[in-house]
Amino acid sequence: MSSIPPASSTSETAPPEALQLAQGSILGLTGALSQRGIRLAITWLLSGALGPAGFGIYALLTTLCELGAAIGPIGTDAAISMYAARHRKDGDKARLKSLCLGSLWIGLIGAACLGGLTLLTLVFDPFEISPESHSLVLLLSLAVAVATLTALVNAALLGARDVAGHTWIQQIGLPGLVLLGCAVALTLDAGLLGVFAAYTIARCLTLIRGARRSWKHFGPVFTDPEVRFTRRWQEILDYAVPQGLSRGLQRAVIWADLLMLSWLSTFESVGIYRVAIAIAALVALPVLVSATVFGPRAAELIHLRKRDELQEALRRMTRW
Secondary structure (H helix, E strand, O other): OOOOOOHHHHHOOOOOHHHHHHHHHHHHHHHHHHHHHHHHHHHHHHHHHHHHHHHHHHHHHHHHHHHHHHHOOOOHHHHHHHHHHHHHHHOOHHHHHHHHHHHHHHHHHHHHHHHHHHHHHHHHOOOOOOHHHHHHHHHHHHHHHHHHHHHHHHHHHHHOOOHHHHHHHHHHHHHHHHHHHHHHHHHOOOHHHHHHHHHHHHHHHHHHHHHHHHHHHHHHHHOOOOOOOOOOHHHHHHHHHHHHHHHHHHHHHHOHHHHHHHHHOOHHHHHHHHHHHHHHHHHHHHHHHHHHHHHHHHHHHHHOOOHHHHHHHHHHHHHO
């Protein structure tokens, strides 16, 4: 009679790649559903409390922040995600440190420039901003810069294939903090300024949480003096700039209708339209999940030239 292997031998082995992808997809879908649900709750709360006009201004400010987060990194968020996934897998710590730190520095410059450009609107005032809205513009400049840095940190988590960190910090944590902060602001009768201040504070807390989590993955490599840092700006920009242009154009096209309404119509129309967008955006969940979970894995397999595994993983993700 053949002997049966002990149960401990199977429990000590790493889960197969198919199981890891399945777990990541389920977690990503749960996070995406939770994110959409919490955002709908925020929309319901603020549209009723602020009225159509007040909610329209809030929608415009948050849309500009999200658009800035797509443009500000200059594509270095995509670069960090790809380079981290590649060189964590092949063990090339020198390239991992050089390319990820270089992308981070370029992203920091982009965040500073975008935040400063927002502040310049108060100096030159091309949009004839009313004096009571100056505080909102100041908060917007901070929120845009922080959102840009958060995009870099979140990309590092995805590059490390930390789907749990991405889910709990970005997908659930950020909208949860916004909802809590908005509820407190409305309780204190702080109005639109208080609500957008709560949104900005939530962005700052998310950046801190994401940076701490990312440091656990990359801190030992970044601080290791034996791992040399070399400047690879050209290699980074050759990949990042096309990514940044395409992402910025995509976001601009997505939000072009809302931006046009803000310019040509009233904020009441913007508020009503934003509620409709929040409901319609639910259909994009499967695409968001597949991009979040599969992207870093595909970067690993392409870099290692494992075509058969890539084809199988792609077939599995398409089926899901």
